[in-house]
Amino acid sequence: MTDNRSPMDRFYSVIPAGGIGSRLWPLSRADAPKFLHDLTGSGHTLLRDTWDRLVPLSGAHRIMVVTGRAHRAAVENQIPELEDNNVVLESEPRESSAAIGLAAAILERREPGVIIGSFAADHVISDTRRFRHAVTEAVIAADAGYIATIGITPTDAAIGFGYIRCGASLAIEGAPNALVVNSFVEKPDLETAEAYVAAGNYLWNGGMFISRADVLLKQLGESDPELLAGLLELAEAWDTPERGAVVDRVWPDLTKIAIDYTVAEPAAVQGRLAVIPGDFDWDDVGDFASIAKLHSSGRKTDLAILGENARVLADSSSGVVVSQTNRLISLIGVNDIIVVDTDDALLVTTTANAQRVKSVVDALKLSGRTDVL
Numbered sequence: 527m528t529d530n531r532s533p534m535d536r537f538y539s540v541i542p543a544g545g546i547g548s549r550l551w552p553l554s555r556a557d558a559p560k561f562l563h564d565l566t567g568s569g570h571t572l573l574r575d576t577w578d579r580l581v582p583l584s585g586a587h588r589i590m591v592v593t594g595r596a597h598r599a600a601v602e603n604q605i606p607e608l609e610d611n612n613v614v615l616e617s618e619p620r621e622s623s624a625a626i627g628l629a630a631a632i633l634e635r636r637e638p639g640v641i642i643g644s645f646a647a648d649h650v651i652s653d654t655r656r657f658r659h660a661v662t663e664a665v666i667a668a669d670a671g672y673i674a675t676i677g678i679t680p681t682d683a684a685i686g687f688g689y690i691r692c693g694a695s696l697a698i699e700g701a702p703n704a705l706v707v708n709s710f711v712e713k714p715d716l717e718t719a720e721a722y723v724a725a726g727n728y729l730w731n732g733g734m735f736i737s738r739a740d741v742l743l744k745q746l747g748e749s750d751p752e753l754l755a756g757l758l759e760l761a762e763a764w765d766t767p768e769r770g771a772v773v774d775r776v777w778p779d780l781t782k783i784a785i786d787y788t789v790a791e792p793a794a795v796q797g798r799l800a801v802i803p804g805d806f807d808w809d810d811v812g813d814f815a816s817i818a819k820l821h822s823s824g825r826k827t828d829l830a831i832l833g834e835n836a837r838v839l840a841d842s843s844s845g846v847v848v849s850q851t852n853r854l855i856s857l858i859g860v861n862d863i864i865v866v867d868t869d870d871a872l873l874v875t876t877t878a879n880a881q882r883v884k885s886v887v888d889a890l891k892l893s894g895r896t897d898v899l
Contacts, residue, residue: 529639533669534662536641539580540629543573543593543601543647544619546899548887549813549880552871553848556899561647562600565811566820567832572811573647574604579654580645583661590614590633591647592625611765617777622785623753624777626735627746631761634739641668643736644785646810650820653806660804663701664736670698672800673737673745673793675707677729678808683719686812686881688712688731688786690801698800707799710791729801732808735785742789745798749788753781814864815880818846829857845877871898 529536547560554560561573568575580589586607592614593601602608614629626644633640643661651657664674677690693706710731714722722728735742747754756776763772781788793799809816821830831838833849839856840847845863847855853867864880866873875883890899 533641533665534583536637536639536669537584537588537665538633538637538640538642539584539589540626540633540642540644541573541576541580541589541591541647542622542625542629542644543591543597544616544622544625545648546887547648547812548884550811550817551883551887552868552873552898553850553866557596558600559597559648560811562597562604565817565832566650571604572650573601576645576647576649577605577608579651579657582654583658584643587612590629592616592629593647594619617773619782620777620780621782623746623750623783623788624757624780626785627743627753627757627788628760630737630739630742631757632764634743635761636765638740640739641665641736642739642742643734645734648811649732650809650811651806656806657804660703660802660806661734661736663703663802664734664800666700667696667698667704667800667802668736668738668741670696670701671738671741671798672696672698672704673735673741673789673798674704674800674802675736675790676732676734676804677801678732679803679805680723680728680730683716683723684730685713685716685719686816687810689714689719689722690729690731692727692729692801692803696800701800701802703802704800705803706797707794707801709794710786729803730808731786732804733786733810735790737789745789745793746785749792750781750783753783753788756780813880813883814846814848814866814875815877817848818862818864818877821846 543561547554550560562571564571590612595615630642660676667674689711691708693708696704698704760776763769818830829840829844830846835852836849837854838847841858843857843860848866850868862877864875
């Protein structure tokens with residue numbers, strides 16, 4: 527039977543809420559990952575802000591959250607409107623191909639022809655009007671058979687993001703800004719990033735993917751047939767009493783791989799990937815330097831202070847202080863500093879070294895000191 531509803535009426539938002547955010551340790555932990563923190567000063571967690579951003583697009587009853595079993599209570603506390611059948615729990619992290627692919631398989635089984643959009647739970651977007659406009663164009667491009675993504679117009683030569691090389695216009699009615707994607711590029715060095723920005727045909731990869739669920743699953747299956755078979759088996763059992771047993775048997779053996787590699791990059795090679803340029807402020811808040819930038823309005827002389835009970839004395843200092851204790855923190859004459867003070871761990875570094883925090887987490891894992899992770 528043909529579904530005559532408009533593309534937006536068939537749209538379903540998916541929020542993958544996973545990942546610890548190891549570059550934000552010791553603030554972000556296994557039991558309190560990045561998306562459960564207020565890193566913008568909005569008074570809401572990143573997850574709640576993401577939900578509020580998507581409700582006008584798909585409606586509260588058409589948003590699915592994929593998260594770990596351990597985070598279910600926290601997620602439902604943040605989003606009491608989240609419907610029970612729209613909570614998908616992972617028994618253990620298996621990366622974005624499994625998380626988004628399972629959501630696509632479940633939703634396609636429930637509603638053939640559904641268009642899904644995947645939006646990370648821990649990104650910051652301030653201009654929601656322009657965001658919604660870009661998503662609407664992406665949904666129309668998806669309805670035309672493309673896998674679509676939203677690329678962010680670069681504001682500087684960032685080396686912490688991947689890049690998208692854009693090609694010609696796709697001339698899709700209703701999506702006038704849709705371009706074909708020529709290729710994805712991994713995180714570049716500074717010189718290469720500067721060349722990309724100067725060229726004018728590169729966008730940041732914001733990790734947002736919009737597609738008809740059947741198209742996404744077909745592309746995933748071409749890359750990894752075994753992964754697709756496992757996801758379809760899970761989806762078949764999902765709304766039945768057999769769900770738990772099938773999840774315990776199938777989920778641990780699913781391929782652990784990012785959706786960029788199973789879906790986006792192969793689709794780009796085949797000319798099946800469209801990109802909508804997103805001309806709005808966006809940040810994946812990947813490290814503490816990003817947090818400092820978010821709170822400084824671009825002024826490097828500012829000191830950002832986060833924490834409900836933070837006690838900070840500062841003189842001629844800049845950077846960011848995140849405090850979860852009542853300890854007095856005094857800074858004198860230090861620039862671009864990062865101080866993160868928690869009950870059981872203290873991090874001190876600089877914004878230039880913010881990406882290296884992940885190496886501390888890796889070292890703690892190797893040493894067995896997982897009590898602070």
